[in-house]
Amino acid sequence: MAHGELTSPEPGRAVRWSPPPVGPQGDLGSPFSTAERNTLDEVIAAAERATGLRFSVYLGDLGPDTRTTSEGLLAGLGPEATVSVLLAVSPGQKVVEVVTGAESGRRISDRSARLAVLSTIASCSDGDLLGGLVNGVRTLADQAGTLPERANW
């Protein structure tokens, strides 16, 4: 078929023209809207400002071995991995993982990480993914505690 040639699957019947979208696509292919992504960004930034740790959030498939994939993601943060916390949620597999580095693991114990996982699951099992991520990050930040020089009491 030459470029620009008119086609019709059934002769004599009009087909609705649905061209591919052109220009900025907005949040069509994203689970979150722009406002929701801004909310998550603010929550992560607030957690980092208070705790001095690097927070990262992953949303997507984690493969067959979710733990190894999550640890690989944390290692992908490079030299900051020791002070990083990863909250990984795989809605398809219905799995939540929290991974802490060597230094952040001293601030956030495994029991505290479990608390964040539970609060994430509570929202995600209800279908509220953003609420789960926000609750998880805030719980982790609360457990890590505010640095004394950054507290404004």
Next chain:
Amino acid sequence: MNTLQIIAVFVGIPALIYGFIAACTMLPGRAREKARRRIGETWEFAPQWWAGDTPVTVPADTVAPTGRGGAHGAW
């Protein structure tokens, strides 16, 4: 201008404008095309990974550089 004309200009035209704008908000837009995810559906979105950009100080001496803690949960 008689009374009918006055009503047409000062009531009819504003009502037309209001009606046009109201009709515009009811047209199907791109926002309506977005499929909201429901519980139990498969996850077909591409993986996304966010991290903050606040400067962090990495301590020079870490006790266990490969230590990995955390927790796992499923629902």
